Amino acid sequence: MNATQKKKQLMDTITKVLTPLIDNDYVYLDLPYYNNLGDVLIWEGTKCFLQTLPYKCLYASDIYFYIPRKLHKDVIILFQGGGNLGDLYREHSCFRRKIIESYPENKVIILPQSIYYDDSSLMKEDIAFYAKHLNVIICARDKYSYQFLKDRFQNEIKLVPDMAFFIDLKKYKIPQSEDRVLYLRRKDKELSNKNCSEISPVAELHDWPTIECKEKKYEYIDKLFYPIKFLCWLFGMKYRKLAEDYKRDKFYRPSYVQTGINFISKYSIVYTTRLHALILSVLLNKKIFLIDNSTGKLCNFYDTWLSDFDNIIVKNRQNLITPSR
Structure with a gap:
């Protein structure tokens, strides 16, 4: 299956599963106001999907600028997808x-997530919590996470691809590919300790450019907002939040997406330890070598959705030990 066919297939799956669930106006929470480009790609894809629905986003926030507000019980609470369930x-x-405790009557949808627990006591704590809140629908983005949740949680569980597949690439410039090789190696706690020795000797070693260094344009955007943020600081949290929301949504989000596209587009071959470098490389039709992360989420996602894609070779897998119930 080629890139165009794969994107359409996964977009159709997202639409089929989520459209019946989101049947009213909503709030959209846990937005990625930080420098992980992969989470911003999820945000972008989610916005593109939500624009296909006839409902309004009444409020949006990250976890640090969130301000509690009254919600009618018919308003749906959406949480950003990603890899932070657990x-x-x-x-x-x-x-x-x-948030779930604050709105016990509202439908809550956790958008597609990978799940991972290292601490079985925290897992049991979450199982007990969600058993008291069956108004929560949890979307898993791979079969491993789906089965994990189905076996342990009483909530309604859905299997849905990552929302980044809904990104509309037509909105962005796609630079021409060059005869170069990328090894995108993450630098955080999700890097697997299993070595992958068969990396091309000509591969250029990088992490996401938003993590390696802050580009001048983002420093310029921040400087532009300094006087606005100072005035908002004088008038209180509500106005500081409005300024931060505007900066992140109107400047950072589209700019980060374009940065990711520019970065991956330069290469014809991509070795990656990051899931969204894998997804963006699929969307841009690159030849991909998959190197699993410490939680196994790349291979779990590949096995669920991408095993029939033409251009992926799995270089190594992470062997997971699931905490006991």
Whole structure:
């Protein structure tokens, strides 16, 4: 299956599963106001999908600028998808739980997530919590996460591809590919300790450019917003949030997406330890060598959705030990 066919197939799956669930106006929470480009690609794809629906986004926020507000019980709460369901990035799980407790009558949808627990006590704590909140629908983005949730959680569980597949590439400039090789090697706690020795000797070693260094244009955007943020600081949190939302949504989000496209487009061959470098490389029709991360999410996603894609070779797999119930 080629890139065009694969994108259409996964977009159709997202539409088929999520459209019946999102049947009213909504709020969209846990936005990625940070420099992980992969999470911003999810944000972009989610926005593109939500624009196909006849409902309004009434409020949006990350976890740090969130301001509690009254919601009618018919308003749906959407949480950003990603790889933070579990205990790997616990602050996001704690934020979701706080919101879910605050709105017990509202439908809640956790958009497609990979799940990972290292601590079985935290897993049991979450299972008990969600058992009390069956208004929450959890979307898993791979079969491993789906089965994990189905076996342990009483909530409605859906299997849905990553939302980044809904990105509309026609909105962005696609630079011409060059005869270059990229080894995108993550630098955080998700890097596997299993060595992958068969990397091309001519591969250029990088992480996401938004993580390696802050480009001048982002420093310029921040400087432009300094006086606005100062005035907003004088008038309180509500106005500081409005300024941050505007900067992130109107400047950072589209710019980060274009940065990712520019970065991956330069290469004809991509070795990657990051899931969204894999996804963006699929969308841009690159030859891809997959190197699993420490939680196994790349191979889990590949096995679920990408095994019939023409241009991926799996270089190594992470052997996972699932915590006991």
